[in-house]
Amino acid sequence: MMRSLGKNRSHAATVRGRETALPYLLIAPTVAVLVALSIYPLIYAVRISLQTGSGEAARWSLANFTRLASDKFFIEALAHTFIYAVVALTFEFLLGLGLAVLLDRPLRGRSLFRSALLIPMMLPPVVVGVVWRLMLNPDFGAINGTLKGAGVNTESLTWTASPVLALASVIAVDIWQWTPFMFLVLLAGLQAIPQEPYEAAIVDGSTAWQTFRYVTLPLLKPAILIALLLRTMDLLRVFDQIFILTEGGPGFSTETVSLYIYRTAFRFSDFGYAAAMSFVLLLLTNIVSVGYIRLLQKQEAA
Amino acid sequence: MSERYAARKVAKSQSPAKQGRPGATRTRLARWSKYVLLSAAVLAAVTPVYWMVTISLKSEVDQFASPPRWFAFTPTLAHYYDAFFTRSFAKYLTTSLTVAGLSTICAVTLGTLAAYGLARFKLRGKLDQRLSLWILSTRMFPPIVTAVPLFLMMRDLRLLNTITSLVIVYTALNLPFVVWMMRGFFRELPRELEEAAMVDGDSRLGALVRVILPLVTPGLAATAVFCLIVSWNEFLLALVLTQTDASMTLPVGIAGRVTQYEIKWGVMSAAGVVAMIPILAFAMAVQRYLVRGLSL
Numbered sequence: 206m207m208r209s210l211g212k213n214r215s216h217a218a219t220v221r222g223r224e225t226a227l228p229y230l231l232i233a234p235t236v237a238v239l240v241a242l243s244i245y246p247l248i249y250a251v252r253i254s255l256q257t258g259s260g261e262a263a264r265w266s267l268a269n270f271t272r273l274a275s276d277k278f279f280i281e282a283l284a285h286t287f288i289y290a291v292v293a294l295t296f297e298f299l300l301g302l303g304l305a306v307l308l309d310r311p312l313r314g315r316s317l318f319r320s321a322l323l324i325p326m327m328l329p330p331v332v333v334g335v336v337w338r339l340m341l342n343p344d345f346g347a348i349n350g351t352l353k354g355a356g357v358n359t360e361s362l363t364w365t366a367s368p369v370l371a372l373a374s375v376i377a378v379d380i381w382q383w384t385p386f387m388f389l390v391l392l393a394g395l396q397a398i399p400q401e402p403y404e405a406a407i408v409d410g411s412t413a414w415q416t417f418r419y420v421t422l423p424l425l426k427p428a429i430l431i432a433l434l435l436r437t438m439d440l441l442r443v444f445d446q447i448f449i450l451t452e453g454g455p456g457f458s459t460e461t462v463s464l465y466i467y468r469t470a471f472r473f474s475d476f477g478y479a480a481a482m483s484f485v486l487l488l489l490t491n492i493v494s495v496g497y498i499r500l501l502q503k504q505e506a507a
Numbered sequence: 508m509s510e511r512y513a514a515r516k517v518a519k520s521q522s523p524a525k526q527g528r529p530g531a532t533r534t535r536l537a538r539w540s541k542y543v544l545l546s547a548a549v550l551a552a553v554t555p556v557y558w559m560v561t562i563s564l565k566s567e568v569d570q571f572a573s574p575p576r577w578f579a580f581t582p583t584l585a586h587y588y589d590a591f592f593t594r595s596f597a598k599y600l601t602t603s604l605t606v607a608g609l610s611t612i613c614a615v616t617l618g619t620l621a622a623y624g625l626a627r628f629k630l631r632g633k634l635d636q637r638l639s640l641w642i643l644s645t646r647m648f649p650p651i652v653t654a655v656p657l658f659l660m661m662r663d664l665r666l667l668n669t670i671t672s673l674v675i676v677y678t679a680l681n682l683p684f685v686v687w688m689m690r691g692f693f694r695e696l697p698r699e700l701e702e703a704a705m706v707d708g709d710s711r712l713g714a715l716v717r718v719i720l721p722l723v724t725p726g727l728a729a730t731a732v733f734c735l736i737v738s739w740n741e742f743l744l745a746l747v748l749t750q751t752d753a754s755m756t757l758p759v760g761i762a763g764r765v766t767q768y769e770i771k772w773g774v775m776s777a778a779g780v781v782a783m784i785p786i787l788a789f790a791m792a793v794q795r796y797l798v799r800g801l802s803l
Contacts, residue, residue: 229630321549330742390801
């Protein structure tokens with residue numbers, strides 16, 4: 206008895222001895238991979254953004270950053286990104302909230318509706334591009350075909366090929382693809398709200414709108430903030446669908462910051478300037494996310 | 508959950524506004540308008556995808572018909588044959604499968620070990636918490652920020668246009684996600700489980716493999732499926748790192764066709780349908796974990 210106890214204790218001691226090293230051994234590979242492929246690239250980008258010329262002729266300078274302020278294409282790309290993000294976010298939020306409210310209560314066929322509504326969000330972005338090139342094609346696309354059938358003159362409705370409509374078209378595609386995400390996160394938020402406040406509201410004789418405005422919305426605020434945060438981050442970096450739909454065109458009318466950086470680096474091989482612009486994008490997304498996180502913390506403290 | 512609805516229903520039937528005949532009509536009207544709105548939304552979500560499927564199955568005559576033929580056309584598999592047997596899409600498909608599979612295995616293996624270390628050990632100076640947050644923060648970079656230096660690094664290492672480069676990059680892309688998902692699943696299990704196994708003579712890793720992993724298998728599977736989806740869908744980094752027929756993934760292959768001067772709509776749609784099917788199947792499989800997985 207005593208002997209087995211002693212044996213156990215020494216076993217436990219060796220386990221503990223080994224354990225001082227074990228967690229580090231478990232974590233080290235992951236940290237190594239992330240340092241090599243997330244942190245080192247950032248340092249690399251800092252270096253090339255602070256250099257002009259290449260190879261032997263490379264020189265340290267701030268030229269890439271001073272150039273940003275006077276680059277009207279960059280300013281325009283920023284403006285497109287901003288418009289794109291604000292408009293898409295507004296529509297995605299309102300539509301997503303509406304759908305979430307519709308599906309919050311039990312309903313026959315509820316899970317079927319839910320699954321079907323999530324389809325656009327699941328598609329590979331490239332497939333979304335293909336789908337909407339087919340829909341929006343001015344000559345044989347389903348949209349203009351249907352409009353023509355209804356007697357509408359579609360000559361000027363060239364969607365992604367029109368300088369006027371192109372930005373609106375790519376925004377509409379984003380709304381189509383990502384409203385389901387808002388819907389999903391807000392629905393989860395609605396379902397997590399306890400029953401009691403609703404009962405209290407009914408006892409007080411509140412109308413449906415009052416209940417929604419003064420009970421549901423305040424309780425849903427954390428979910429709303431998280432959904433808005435995640436979507437904003439993605440909207441600011443948008444690339445894939447626009448690349449497939451318009452490649453930033455016609456002209457420059459749908460060029461966002463990510464597309465402009467891509468073009469600068471991989472069409473014009475100006476890697477230093479591309480890196481400098483990518484830091485502006487990084488800074489922008491950081492500011493926005495810190496803002497949201499502050500709001501979230503204030504919400505939790507309240 | 509159902510109790511809550513029952514309670515709500517009771518509350519609803521007791522509310523004065525819902526009593527009497529006019530109220531009943533109003534409720535029925537409200538229910539019908541709900542169905543109409545939801546059906547409209549589902550139609551809007553699904554119709555464009557259905558249109559692509561029909562284009563992939565239509566002969567060129569039917570594709571360019573006006574008004575558009577939604578149902579009345581003679582289906583043909585010619586575009587699928589063309590895409591996957593006479594063009595290189597079978598190759599892109601193999602590359603996509605290989606890259607997604609290998610990078611998922613790497614990310615899930617490394618990430619699960621790290622997640623276990625971070626979930627179960629208190630490290631000096633709250634290092635465990637700080638490391639967790641740092642790992643999560645690497646997920647916040649916009650991909651274009653790392654795409655430029657990664658391209659140059661891979662060029663220096665002579666790894667451009669190789670499957671290896673994509674496997675490495677996607678492993679890093681998925682790692683933070685795996686760590687956070689699995690850390691959450693591990694933390695839901697009581698510590699006593701391993702402690703009991705270790706008293707019985709198991710080593711720590713033995714306890715992890717024999718006791719803990721079987722309990723987190725559903726979560727582990729869901730995490731792996733999310734990684735597969737991300738790797739399968741990823742476009743920007745693949746576009747930057749692979750440009751040859753032998754190394755490009757399905758999304759890059761499709762994009763190359765879309766932006767060409769003369770577009771083969773049927774071939775492109777066929778490839779799009781094939782790229783979409785596994786993703787929809789996967790997504791249905793992990794529905795239960797969607798919110799958790801997507802808000803990370």
